[in-house]
Amino acid sequence: xxxxxxxxxxxxxxxxxxxxxxxxxxxxxxxxxxxxxxxxxxxxxxxxxxxxxxxxxxxxxxxxxxxxxxxxxxxxxxxxxxxxxxxxxxxxxxxxxxxxxxxxxxxxxxxxxxxxxxxxxxxxxxxxxxxxxxxxxxxxxxxxxxxxxxxxxxxxxxxxxxxxxxxxxxxxxxxxxxxxxxxxxxxxxxxxxxxxxxxxxxxxxxxxxxxxxxxxxxxxxxxxxxxxxxxxxxxxxxxxxxxxxxxxxxxxxxxxxxxxxxxxxxxxxxxxxxxxxxxxxxxxxxxxxxxxxxxxxxxxxxxxxxxxxxxxxxxxxxxxxxxxxxxxxxxxxxxxxxxxxxxxxxxxxxxxxxxxxxxxxxxxxxxxxxxxxxxxxxxxxxxxxxxxxxxxxxxxxxxxxxxxxxxxxxxxxxxxxxxxxxxxxxxxxxxxxxxxxxxxxxxxxxxxxxxxxxxxxx
Amino acid sequence: xxxxxxxxxxxxxxxxxxxxxxxxxxxxxxxxxxxxxxxxxxxxxxxxxxxxxxxxxxxxxxxxxxxxxxxxxxxxxxxxxxxxxxxxxxxxxxxxxxxxxxxxxxxxxxxxxxxxxxxxxxxxxxxxxxxxxxxxxxx
Numbered sequence: 001x002x003x004x005x006x007x008x009x010x011x012x013x014x015x016x017x018x019x020x021x022x023x024x025x026x027x028x029x030x031x032x033x034x035x036x037x038x039x040x041x042x043x044x045x046x047x048x049x050x051x052x053x054x055x056x057x058x059x060x061x062x063x064x065x066x067x068x069x070x071x072x073x074x075x076x077x078x079x080x081x082x083x084x085x086x087x088x089x090x091x092x093x094x095x096x097x098x099x100x101x102x103x104x105x106x107x108x109x110x111x112x113x114x115x116x117x118x119x120x121x122x123x124x125x126x127x128x129x130x131x132x133x134x135x136x137x138x139x140x141x142x143x144x145x146x147x148x149x150x151x152x153x154x155x156x157x158x159x160x161x162x163x164x165x166x167x168x169x170x171x172x173x174x175x176x177x178x179x180x181x182x183x184x185x186x187x188x189x190x191x192x193x194x195x196x197x198x199x200x201x202x203x204x205x206x207x208x209x210x211x212x213x214x215x216x217x218x219x220x221x222x223x224x225x226x227x228x229x230x231x232x233x234x235x236x237x238x239x240x241x242x243x244x245x246x247x248x249x250x251x252x253x254x255x256x257x258x259x260x261x262x263x264x265x266x267x268x269x270x271x272x273x274x275x276x277x278x279x280x281x282x283x284x285x286x287x288x289x290x291x292x293x294x295x296x297x298x299x300x301x302x303x304x305x306x307x308x309x310x311x312x313x314x315x316x317x318x319x320x321x322x323x324x325x326x327x328x329x330x331x332x333x334x335x336x337x338x339x340x341x342x343x344x345x346x347x348x349x350x351x352x353x354x355x356x357x358x359x360x361x362x363x364x365x366x367x368x369x370x371x372x373x374x375x376x377x378x379x380x381x382x383x384x385x386x387x388x389x390x391x392x393x394x395x396x397x398x399x400x401x402x403x404x405x406x407x408x409x410x411x412x413x414x415x416x417x418x419x420x421x422x423x424x425x426x427x428x429x430x431x432x433x434x435x436x437x438x439x440x441x442x443x444x445x446x447x448x449x450x451x452x453x454x455x456x457x458x
Numbered sequence: 459x460x461x462x463x464x465x466x467x468x469x470x471x472x473x474x475x476x477x478x479x480x481x482x483x484x485x486x487x488x489x490x491x492x493x494x495x496x497x498x499x500x501x502x503x504x505x506x507x508x509x510x511x512x513x514x515x516x517x518x519x520x521x522x523x524x525x526x527x528x529x530x531x532x533x534x535x536x537x538x539x540x541x542x543x544x545x546x547x548x549x550x551x552x553x554x555x556x557x558x559x560x561x562x563x564x565x566x567x568x569x570x571x572x573x574x575x576x577x578x579x580x581x582x583x584x585x586x587x588x589x590x591x592x593x594x595x596x597x
Contacts, residue, residue: 127568127569131568143566146552146556171528201539202530204542205538224573232548234546234549234552237544238544240540241542246543285496425492426493429489431485432487433481444517446517
């Protein structure tokens with residue numbers, strides 16, 4: 001071994017030890033006579049010091065080092081006179097007696113720091129340098145820990161890891177396949193799997209009643225932001241199970257991973273039907289970190305907005321809104337921003353109606369001309385609104401309006417800081433429709449499929 | 459062209475809707491959602507040939523097309539296929555979500571591709587030489 005210790009592990013208790021470290025030069029600081037250098041590996045950073053009066057050769061060599069040189073340094077661990085509480089290794093330094101350059105480095109095209117000065121493209125070109133950055137290392141180590149925890153859980157539940165082939169038959173369903181020409185079968189092609197779906201079902205037929213695989217999948221798609229043509233799936237299948245068994249097993253897996261990797265105990269996952277998710281959140285993957293459920297004003301027997309000659313509401317299939325706590329003082333400018341937000345072509349709402357619930361119990365709305373204060377009071381009651389609340393209401397065709405209101409809800413969640421990074425709110429969504437009608441092609445499509453989740457978070 | 463691979467079963471009580479209103483049939487399917495992001499999904503599958511054929515027919519495949527494309531699994535269902543179901547999680551996404559809700563999956567892949575599906579470092583995809591093409595019977 002080139003080293004006796006890694007760069008993250010020495011502490012005060014090691015003072016006086018003779019050690020050998022190997023790693024990359026993070027930076028060099030020259031204080032006239034004394035010279036200090038940070039040496040980095042994936043475990044951390046140590047500061048090593050050179051005193052020209054004690055060791056002229058090593059000091060001379062250290063002076064010639066650049067960033068990212070690979071070096072080997074031998075010396076003694078010593079207490080620092082000038083301790084750095086920011087660094088885990090900040091109480092000690094190593095007084096170098098011998099220094100070797102294992103390899104020189106060109107000046108890297110960007111700084112190897114958490115806050116790097118390199119742009120996306122540059123960092124992609126030099127991915128091996130980008131991966132030296134601590135945040136990337138932490139992410140890959142995290143991935144490793146998640147995979148370990150997944151395997152530990154599934155192994156404990158008698159799942160068997162079975163590999164399925166990557167060269168398979170092309171079935172031009174679903175997304176586009178990546179194809180591979182076959183040399184031995186001229187003019188014929190394999191496809192790369194979009195998922196091991198049929199293989200895992202065949203493994204069930206074969207009697208391997210609990211199967212899993214952390215497996216690469218391939219889809220030749222037009223790439224949107226944050227999609228990858230090859231991606232990894234935790235693929236699982238069980239025989240002799242009902243829905244309840246599968247939910248229980250994999251809720252257990254997610255809980256186990258969070259506990260093991262993050263030390264977080266997740267509560268039991270609530271369940272919601274697809275219909276309820278669409279009705280209450282306009283979304284089949286609702287963010288439950290905050291409430292702000294849809295309130296429907298025109299539904300079944302209920303119509304709180306009718307007979308007042310306000311056409312956008314009278315003619316709408318759906319009139320619904322959200323109650324935003326404490327935002328009654330939103331200015332004209334704020335409200336204009338939100339109106340522009342819902343009118344974007346992607347959302348396509350025709351406008352936004354607001355009702356401010358004022359401190360004195362009265363209401364101020366963008367539809368005062370049409371609705372009496374009694375009307376507004378009834379509407380506010382439907383929202384369970386209190387003074388200080390702001391009601392935001394959209395109207396139009398159900399599908400588009402639900403989607404726009406869903407996005408508005410998420411936007412308000414962002415604005416009010418309700419989507420906290422440290423909160424985790426998992427749920428099961430159940431009872432999807434099996435088919436949806438494709439009016440253009442005049443036929444039925446299956447709505448739910450193994451790749452469904454890849455639509456997430458795009 | 460089918461948009462999906464249709465192996466998901468349906469609630470037995472919805473059987474009658476196949477004739478009357480297929481839009482009302484509920485899938486025996488589930489999604490796991492975390493903070494507004496779908497991290498996994500799956501279903502209880504069809505495990506009988508006649509059910510699977512009914513599904514293919516519903517999706518507009520002729521008997522011949524179904525056999526040509528999925529004959530292997532239709533046949534397998536005739537040799538004692540047990541009831542089964544499963545789930546798949548997007549692992550890259552799962553990793554990004556389990557660490558402080560980070561959203562960019564690319565940060566959790568050692569060597570990702572860019573938005574054009576290119577590996578910038580390797581400069582892939584690239585061309586292949588004439589000899590390779592010839593061997594593969596490509597023009």
